Amino acid sequence: MDSLGHKPNIISEVAFGNFIFGAVMAGMGITIVPEISAKHIDHQQLFTLPITDFGKKRSISLATKKAKLGSKLYEFLVKHADEEIVV
Numbered sequence: 001m002d003s004l005g006h007k008p009n010i011i012s013e014v015a016f017g018n019f020i021f022g023a024v025m026a027g028m029g030i031t032i033v034p035e036i037s038a039k040h041i042d043h044q045q046l047f048t049l050p051i052t053d054f055g056k057k058r059s060i061s062l063a064t065k066k067a068k069l070g071s072k073l074y075e076f077l078v079k080h081a082d083e084e085i086v087v
Contacts, residue, residue, distance in 0.1 A: 006076075021046060021063065030064045030073065038063060049074050 020031050038048045038061030047067040064070035
């Protein structure tokens with residue numbers, strides 16, 4: 001993402017599980033999860049946005065605390081879907 005002028009501020013990486021959603025709810029960041037996981041978090045106060053037409057075979061969703069942030073990140077992902085991003 002550096003080549004696109006964006007440098008992620010990665011402060012933590014966690015194992016997959018409900019802890020991820022708790023971290024997003026606490027405002028610690030965002031996550032991209034498989035669609036099947038995103039379908040089962042509607043009981044939590046998170047915004048999920050399916051990521052479609054991404055040129056990949058797996059359905060994934062972006063989970064953020066706020067819809068505005070999710071929408072902006074989705075636009076970014078779609079815009080740069082065909083580019084090689086080095087993190």
